[in-house]
Amino acid sequence: MLRFLIRRLLIAIPTMLLIATLAFALLHGTPGGPFDSAKRMPPAIQHSIEAKYHLNDPLWRQYARYLSDLARGDLGPSYQYRDTSVNELIRQGLPVDALIGSLAMLFAILLGGFFGILAAVRRGSAWDHVPMFFAALGIAVPVFVIGPLLILVFAIELHWLPAGDWEPGSVRFMILPVISLGFPYAAYIARMARSEMIEVLGSPFIRTARAKGLPERTILLRHAIRPVLTPLVSFLGPAFAGVLTGSIIIESVFGLPGIGRYFVTGAINRDYTLVVGITVLYGALIIGFNLLADLCYAWLDPRVRLHS
Amino acid sequence: MRALARALMLLTLLDLAGCSGNGAPAPSSIRVGTALAADQSLARTLDTMPRTLDPALVTDADGSRVVIDMFEGLTANAPDGSIIPGYASSWEVSPDGRAWTFHLRAGARWSNGDPLTAADFIYAWRHQVDPKTGSENAQELTPIVHAAEILAGRAAPETLGVDAPDPHTIRIALKDPTPYLLDLLADAFMMPLPRASLEHYGDDWTRPGHMVSSGPFMLKELVIGNRISLVKNPNYWAADTVRLERVTYYPLDRATQPSRFMAGDVQYTSFFSPEQYRWLKSQLGDQVQVGPYLGIQMLAFNMLEPPFADNRNLRLALTMAVDRQVLSEQVRQGVFPPAYAMTPVLPGFQEPLPEWASWSDDRRHAEARRLYAAAGYSASHPLKVELVYGTEPTNRDMMDALAAMWRVNLGAQIEPYNEEFRVMLQDLALHKAKLFWNGWAAEYPDPYTFEQLFKTGYAQNFGAYSDPSVDALLAAASVEPDKSKRYRLLEQSETLLNAEAPYIPLIYYSTLHLIKPYVKGVPRNPMDIDGSRYMYILEHEGR
Numbered sequence A: 001m002l003r004f005l006i007r008r009l010l011i012a013i014p015t016m017l018l019i020a021t022l023a024f025a026l027l028h029g030t031p032g033g034p035f036d037s038a039k040r041m042p043p044a045i046q047h048s049i050e051a052k053y054h055l056n057d058p059l060w061r062q063y064a065r066y067l068s069d070l071a072r073g074d075l076g077p078s079y080q081y082r083d084t085s086v087n088e089l090i091r092q093g094l095p096v097d098a099l100i101g102s103l104a105m106l107f108a109i110l111l112g113g114f115f116g117i118l119a120a121v122r123r124g125s126a127w128d129h130v131p132m133f134f135a136a137l138g139i140a141v142p143v144f145v146i147g148p149l150l151i152l153v154f155a156i157e158l159h160w161l162p163a164g165d166w167e168p169g170s171v172r173f174m175i176l177p178v179i180s181l182g183f184p185y186a187a188y189i190a191r192m193a194r195s196e197m198i199e200v201l202g203s204p205f206i207r208t209a210r211a212k213g214l215p216e217r218t219i220l221l222r223h224a225i226r227p228v229l230t231p232l233v234s235f236l237g238p239a240f241a242g243v244l245t246g247s248i249i250i251e252s253v254f255g256l257p258g259i260g261r262y263f264v265t266g267a268i269n270r271d272y273t274l275v276v277g278i279t280v281l282y283g284a285l286i287i288g289f290n291l292l293a294d295l296c297y298a299w300l301d302p303r304v305r306l307h308s
Numbered sequence B: 001m002r003a004l005a006r007a008l009m010l011l012t013l014l015d016l017a018g019c020s021g022n023g024a025p026a027p028s029s030i031r032v033g034t035a036l037a038a039d040q041s042l043a044r045t046l047d048t049m050p051r052t053l054d055p056a057l058v059t060d061a062d063g064s065r066v067v068i069d070m071f072e073g074l075t076a077n078a079p080d081g082s083i084i085p086g087y088a089s090s091w092e093v094s095p096d097g098r099a100w101t102f103h104l105r106a107g108a109r110w111s112n113g114d115p116l117t118a119a120d121f122i123y124a125w126r127h128q129v130d131p132k133t134g135s136e137n138a139q140e141l142t143p144i145v146h147a148a149e150i151l152a153g154r155a156a157p158e159t160l161g162v163d164a165p166d167p168h169t170i171r172i173a174l175k176d177p178t179p180y181l182l183d184l185l186a187d188a189f190m191m192p193l194p195r196a197s198l199e200h201y202g203d204d205w206t207r208p209g210h211m212v213s214s215g216p217f218m219l220k221e222l223v224i225g226n227r228i229s230l231v232k233n234p235n236y237w238a239a240d241t242v243r244l245e246r247v248t249y250y251p252l253d254r255a256t257q258p259s260r261f262m263a264g265d266v267q268y269t270s271f272f273s274p275e276q277y278r279w280l281k282s283q284l285g286d287q288v289q290v291g292p293y294l295g296i297q298m299l300a301f302n303m304l305e306p307p308f309a310d311n312r313n314l315r316l317a318l319t320m321a322v323d324r325q326v327l328s329e330q331v332r333q334g335v336f337p338p339a340y341a342m343t344p345v346l347p348g349f350q351e352p353l354p355e356w357a358s359w360s361d362d363r364r365h366a367e368a369r370r371l372y373a374a375a376g377y378s379a380s381h382p383l384k385v386e387l388v389y390g391t392e393p394t395n396r397d398m399m400d401a402l403a404a405m406w407r408v409n410l411g412a413q414i415e416p417y418n419e420e421f422r423v424m425l426q427d428l429a430l431h432k433a434k435l436f437w438n439g440w441a442a443e444y445p446d447p448y449t450f451e452q453l454f455k456t457g458y459a460q461n462f463g464a465y466s467d468p469s470v471d472a473l474l475a476a477a478s479v480e481p482d483k484s485k486r487y488r489l490l491e492q493s494e495t496l497l498n499a500e501a502p503y504i505p506l507i508y509y510s511t512l513h514l515i516k517p518y519v520k521g522v523p524r525n526p527m528d529i530d531g532s533r534y535m536y537i538l539e540h541e542g543r
Helices: A002-029 A043-052 A059-071 A086-121 A126-140 A143-157 A175-201 A204-211 A216-245 A248-254 A259-268 A272-300 B002-016 B061-070 B118-129 B147-151 B181-185 B195-206 B257-262 B274-287 B312-320 B324-331 B361-374 B393-410 B421-429 B448-454 B468-478 B483-500
Strands: B031-036 B041-046 B075-077 B083-085 B088-093 B099-104 B162-166 B169-173 B217-223 B227-232 B246-251 B288-301 B384-390 B413-419 B435-441 B503-515 B536-541
Touching (some): A002 A059, A002 A272, A059 A272, A086 A126, A086 A259, A143 A175, A143 B257, A216 A272, A248 A259, B041 B061, B041 B257, B061 B217, B061 B227, B061 B246, B075 B181, B083 B088, B118 B147, B118 B169, B118 B195, B257 B274, B257 B503, B312 B361, B312 B393, B312 B503, B324 B393, B324 B503, B361 B393, B384 B393, B384 B421, B435 B448, B435 B503, B448 B483, B468 B483
Parallel strands (some): B384 B413, B384 B435
Antiparallel strands (some): B031 B536, B075 B083, B088 B099, B217 B227, B288 B435, B288 B503
16 A cells, blocks of 8 residues: 555656646747747846846756755746746635635535435436436536626626625625536536446345345445445546636636736746646646546555555 | 527527527616616626736737736826826926926825825836846836846946936937827736835735735735636725726636626626627627727738839739728627728828729729739639638638639639748748738737838838838828928838738727726727726616
């Protein structure tokens, strides 16, 4: 177990280095610099700005400087927001994404899990068809349609909830983004839970349990649920990283101060440090959540052994 | 359920917005009174998060909006855009137009109560031209004596031609008479700076709690990507005329601004997409406000290489084959008027329209075909060239329409080719593109700001056009203090430009705002300077 963990963490280091290097190379290789604008500057001023951000140095030295700062956890100054550091931007934005992402995931698991299992148990009835219709819809309809649709109904027509904005800790501002972000995942989970549950309910050990005369509720909650959760966990690891990183559209639809928007505007404005910084962060999150998913997997399913 | 039905209907309308939307405006459910509302808070939008709030460094339109709310310089803009006294209560100019003297208001104070003196202006301007500051605005100060030498690193910032003989007097020495000096002094980058804060906090001086300002409002809260909140500055010299207590700016995607407005979360938006005009008008009626703006969208030719250099007939053929009425009415829903020449409508300026501007479509097309043939092109030997433009969904339909017009009217094969904006800028600076998108917004209300785009050696003269007679007229106009004489010179130079056609005018931009009926005092001017200082909120029911 411990050896597995150490091994995985050691493999993560070259992976992260590769991510950082690729992001650095791609951005610096793109035409147009962070301080190019429609207004052209006198050379002395251009020079002075570039010197401030070390953009005059040879690329290898910029790269070396970047890596050594990165090793110390310093992602550098943002070029786009001239008086702010990348660390500060992430410190400010990540908690918002983490909160919205966790709530969306929780919403997706509860809603999707409940209706998926219900659909399997009541297979063929309206309890199966109606939720599965919405699940198909949830997978097919993209987030940038669900978000504005919810705004139209609950903010513009009914005035029940705000159409966007963010107050730390205020639930009113979280409801619509969480539903918009979580709904497609709820749909996936519902379909997955349904098919897993159907398979599990047909397996010999459930038949044995039934033959022993156990009540249906005990069979479902004690025996059937664990094997249903196993594939779900392997889906949730990457999905959680996806929710954290994929909320870019939600952020711009609802005007949330998360890091996804910095990422997009950063790329447009050639904010090298910001984009590389967020890429590295996203890379770390994906590696971290995958590792976590593997650990949970082993815990849930004794047949999985962590040695490879 | 009724709400859901209505929402679905609205969605359907959204889909149809491109081709219909002529329905009667929905009746507004907002009732407006005549007395001031108790809560004087305004929520308004920005298209992007400003890159900085440092007046010296701000370059984007959105940043300037916020800075103008927080800072005031020697002069300021009235709601109609004209220049009025700011912290200077009066000024004199020498007969040759080169020496200006400004007198500061007595008792002027920073938002923290410190006295605001002439030294704060001198400090700010020296800081601005110092190459160490790295300001993209610094070259705007080059009319001032020695500014160019300081920018080039050949002189110290202290040699700048400005001084303060006493704490209430500022003198500015100019190289040449600069007719737009008073407009320049109202710009964000000419604001005084609180030296003590800059020296104490360094780059962090623009944070809430650190930032000291001179204007009607002061910084309260800043969350990057979410909001900038300002509150009224009690130490502002005209604080008794400012009615808003709180102004909150929300940087929002242009596409989401109308929904936030319709939900009542914001009461004033800075811009909306012209593609949404007819639909918004059908939903919001008079809350949709369109006005003239000093900005033009055009195309320009590369004048260094074939096929357009040395082929005036070809350039004229392309410009005459464009149906501007169609661009304005069909492609831009009638909100952007057609442009036949460079300078948008400006009082006192006689726009030198080319003769063909008033011709019928058939006659214009016939002449365009004749010129196209005279230029050496035909159906068997068509013009094949790329039209380079910046990646933005709203540019694409315009470029496709142009390509279609040239194909139908001339038989030319012109392919729109989009590049990301920064990539395009780099290509333009290297003169790689032959035919390319070009847009310009006035820095001050004067035809010179548009025509300088075709001055030899000007940084944004991306087509590298060069005509000694145009240069001579522009040089004469730039030092002519008499406005009507200037305008006559600039009319002559624009006539020359139209005859040589180094550019293709397409449409003029407009100001496009959504304004709640209870928000009053909104400045309307063709520079779109819309400070919150003059706005106020009336009593109302509904949002």
